[in-house]
Amino acid sequence: MKKFLTDPLTSIAESVMELADSFGLLAIFYAKHSTETSYLWQSGAFIRRQTKNQHEILLHLIFPDGRMGQAFTSDCSQQGVELAFHQARHAADLKSGHLDLIHYLDISEKKVPHAQISLEAPDYDPNQLARHIEKHHYELLPQFQPDLLDTSFHFFQENAYSLRSDGTQYKTNLCKASCRHEIFSFEQFTSFPFQQDWVLSPHYAFDSDLEQLGHQMRRWKTMRGRSLPPKHETFPAIDKIPLLFDAAIVAGLMNAWLDSHDHPSIRCSAATLRFEPGAVADSLPHHPYGYLLPPATLLSPGDRNSELLEALREYPPFFGHYDCQLPFHQDQVHSPCAIFAALTSKGLYQQDRLRVCEGISQLYTEEKTNRFHLLPASMYETDLDSCKPVAPVWITGDALPLFSCLLAGFGPKQTIWPLSEKTRSFSLPAYLFYHPFERSHAS
Amino acid sequence: MNYEEALLQLLQTAIRTKLPIGIKSYQYCLDEKVMISSAGTQTKEAFADITLYWEDSSLSRHRIALPFPPDTPLPIHVWQRVRYFDPHSASLDSQTSGHSSIACDQSILALLEKPFSARFSGPLKTTAYIHTRKLASSHGEQKQEIVTEALLQDTSPYANTVYHKRRLPNEQELTYLHEEQLWMRTVGSHVSGPLGQRQEKAFLLFSPDALRAILHSGFAALLTDKRKREHMLPFIRFCADHSRLSVSHDPYRPWSIGTRSLWPDGSLPKKQVLIAPALTELTELPRYYEAASLHVNHPNIGQFHQWLSQQEHVDYVPHVQVQPSFSPYSQEMGWVSCATRFIQGRPTVQGNLTFTFSLAALVASPHLTLIAKVGWDGYGLAIPYRDLVYTP
Structure with missing residues (x-):
């Protein structure tokens, strides 16, 4: 299965290199093939299984005068790739940013000790994994009746192959899996999704993660009766109010931050963000420019790695794990009251109550303005003695200064995948203290 | 060789392959989408939804992007492992389709024959699509649908002028859209x-x-x-x-x-x-x-x-x-x-x-x-x- 796509492509890639030589150009050939197998169960009945196969080729041509051309195609035939080659040649212009990026990737790759380059993931049988999910679905079903339970399981296998004019070639293989349970509540007439994702490696903990997911769903069911319905108004002056966010919200906001524009305006950060793919996957990410991408610091107080940020946003997307370190972190403290006490004793918070936001009910980001609009699933007000539910309200803010506002973390670190996001995961403490007042201090 | 011929060849090879449980028949739905833009680009995307009917009365469902990589057979050994029994599945019947006259604009089809420079005019960004859907089975049933789509929009930020239908606008509509575009741009502030x-x-x-x-x-x-x-x-x-x-x-x-x-x-x-x-x-x-x-x-x-x-x-x-x-x-x-x-x-x-x-x-x-x-x-x-x- 792993060799299903890459073998016929190696000869096409070599022909692209020869063609580039004949024009006096440097070429980078990158091909990605992905297979997805999906399964669906609804209310105790198996509904369907389906496979999906997709492939794409990306070509980069570098001219001696510094011009660069780029072309995509899904036509993997010799003819199709040659057509893409000439499109890239004709579309070439002076994209200095892209050349800087290639230079950065080249330097980064040289820092990786060869012994650390592990490219092949073991083979996994999606049917075998699906049987665990099916069992989980049947176990959960009676616990949530009369609400409806839909469960889907997606297994992804991604093979990438690249060849560069300098002769360097890579074949990488990554397996990912995703389980999503959706509870449809007749009371609220809406669905509540719960999701667990994995990059498969010999160390992943499938059953214990599923157990954890079931625990999270049961907790939601217990809390549902206690939390208040959302109040349809916007939180006043959110840019000036400190909040305690849970990891799910911050992962969603970090995802929005990574996709946002105008990063050069970000000059300060209280937190440190590291690109750490090796923390969850055994292999290094295979960048679509034909390089392997080693771990590196993306953002730290006083510094930001613009080249890496650009590299991480290139299309087609590739998997990356991010680890967030906060200026202050207490992993033993994870109840809102204890967090309130810790924040007060450290002098990070002086008011008599703190708002706590948990889970995402709705999150939209405005592409043009980088503003986010968040409706948390639950909100609470905490002080030293109690944590009382309050009606969730809409929170609107600017996604760009996120890292200068995250000042403290509480509870053990966990791996969070933003909902419906298959290419990024984040390592975050259970709760994070967000304080927009401190932005100016951090800068 | 067009996409459909290539797909048929792949399916014929698959059906002849010796497997512990063979393929009895197949059915496919081939969707092709050609996009023509006033920016001077023309692209084509295609995928096929394939249903394989196996000799043990099970079936399997697969979507592949087309064209499939050269010299590569369909991965039927893998596909065999994801087959299942579906009592509700219906095979293709012999009903015929119709009414393409109200969803297929001949003037969009004609764009393919024109040189790029003569395809579109006017200040609105225009994108035209031609969707072709072909259904067929190994038993010989065939159906086809061609529908078109025209999307005209103002490219300036925060613009609201949009036209989206299965046909290109007529001259009167186009004149209105250009006037509306100018009027909408008079918005005071954002x-x-x-x-x-x-x-x-x-x-x-x-x-x-x-x-x-x-x-x-x-x-x-x-x-x-x-x-x-x-x-x-x-x-x-x-x-x-x-x-x-x-x-x-x-x-x-x-x-x-x-x-x-x-x-x-x-x-x-x-x-x-x-x-x-x-x-x-x-x-x-x-x-x-x-x-x-x-x-x-x-x-x-x-x-x-x-x-x-x-x-x-x-x-x-x-x-x-x-x-x-x-x-x-x-x-x-x-x-x-x-x-x-x-x-x-x-x-x-x-x-x-x-x-x-x-x-x-x-x-x-x-x-x-x-x-x-x-x-x-x-x-x-x-x-x-x-x-x-x-x-x-």
């Missing part, structure tokens, strides 16, 4: 935050797309799931008693984006009335239902400019975000990233907007008016803010 305070008698005007998003999440999507469908009956009866609005799922509306003549399984779409005065029965929507096929009707219908000029204050909603599903009776929040405020019929400011509504209050509003506008695919809906929720 605020990065929410639009400010609104007047007491302000109206909200939903575009057809925004209205469909609300109708889809509030009730139509729930009619596709038999486990949820019965719960919509009280709302259907509420509408029959309290509203003059009718909503239908109509895949036969001339030149509408929701118009199709063939579902991917080979069955024919049909027109269904979902809500109407005196309609007290539930309608079952098919699995392939699309929100784009929803159409509304009401006795009060106004023309955009004429209606707008009579209003003091209107907030226009081109697109809206709502929860994926919600009760028609619950109070919901709609979020609009770029709404335009019209004061005395003139565009004055753009910004984001949130509003609270219940679908039941919306359909029962006595002041509801449907609005027709050149470029819209169907009617928009105008309603006073105060009618969006029940006020006891």
Whole structure:
């Protein structure tokens, strides 16, 4: 299965290199093939299984005068790739940013000790994994009746192959899996999704993660009766109010931050963000420019790695794990009251109550303005003695200064995948203290 | 070799392959989409949905992007492992499809024959699509559908001029769109935050797309799931008693984006009335239902400019975000990233907007008016803010 796509492509890639030589150009050939197998169960009945196969080729041509051309195609035939080659040649212009990026990737790759380059993931049988999910679905079903339970399981296998004019070639293989349970509540007439994702490696903990997911769903069911319905108004002056966010919200906001524009305006950060793919996957990410991408610091107080940020946003997307370190972190403290006490004793918070936001009910980001609009699933007000539910309200803010506002973390670190996001995961403490007042201090 | 011939060759090789359990027959739906843009690009995307029927009476379903990599067989050894038994599967019948004359614009097909420079003119960015759907089985049944699509839009930031139908606009429509584009650009300012305070008698005007998003999440999507469908009956009866609005799922509306003549399984779409005065029965929507096929009707219908000029204050909603599903009776929040405020019929400011509504209050509003506008695919809906929720 792993060799299903890459073998016929190696000869096409070599022909692209020869063609580039004949024009006096440097070429980078990158091909990605992905297979997805999906399964669906609804209310105790198996509904369907389906496979999906997709492939794409990306070509980069570098001219001696510094011009660069780029072309995509899904036509993997010799003819199709040659057509893409000439499109890239004709579309070439002076994209200095892209050349800087290639230079950065080249330097980064040289820092990786060869012994650390592990490219092949073991083979996994999606049917075998699906049987665990099916069992989980049947176990959960009676616990949530009369609400409806839909469960889907997606297994992804991604093979990438690249060849560069300098002769360097890579074949990488990554397996990912995703389980999503959706509870449809007749009371609220809406669905509540719960999701667990994995990059498969010999160390992943499938059953214990599923157990954890079931625990999270049961907790939601217990809390549902206690939390208040959302109040349809916007939180006043959110840019000036400190909040305690849970990891799910911050992962969603970090995802929005990574996709946002105008990063050069970000000059300060209280937190440190590291690109750490090796923390969850055994292999290094295979960048679509034909390089392997080693771990590196993306953002730290006083510094930001613009080249890496650009590299991480290139299309087609590739998997990356991010680890967030906060200026202050207490992993033993994870109840809102204890967090309130810790924040007060450290002098990070002086008011008599703190708002706590948990889970995402709705999150939209405005592409043009980088503003986010968040409706948390639950909100609470905490002080030293109690944590009382309050009606969730809409929170609107600017996604760009996120890292200068995250000042403290509480509870053990966990791996969070933003909902419906298959290419990024984040390592975050259970709760994070967000304080927009401190932005100016951090800068 | 075209995509279909290449696909047939792959399937013929697969069916001849010796396997512990062989392939008895197959069926496929090949979707090709050609995009022609006024920016001078032309691209083609294609995929095939394949159903394999195995000798043990099981089946397996697969989607492949086309063209398939050269010298590569279909991975049938892998596919064999994901086959399953589906007692509800239906094979392709011999019904024929029709009505392409109301969804296939010959002038879009003719663009392929023209040189790039002669394809489009005018200041609006134009993108035309040709969708070809071919269904066939190893038993020899065949069906085909060709539909076209034209999308014209202003490329300037925050622009609202959009035309989206299955045919290119005629000259009269094009002249109007160019004038509207200039008029919409006279908007005074854009605020990065929410639009400010609104007047007491302000109206909200939903575009057809925004209205469909609300109708889809509030009730139509729930009619596709038999486990949820019965719960919509009280709302259907509420509408029959309290509203003059009718909503239908109509895949036969001339030149509408929701118009199709063939579902991917080979069955024919049909027109269904979902809500109407005196309609007290539930309608079952098919699995392939699309929100784009929803159409509304009401006795009060106004023309955009004429209606707008009579209003003091209107907030226009081109697109809206709502929860994926919600009760028609619950109070919901709609979020609009770029709404335009019209004061005395003139565009004055753009910004984001949130509003609270219940679908039941919306359909029962006595002041509801449907609005027709050149470029819209169907009617928009105008309603006073105060009618969006029940006020006891």
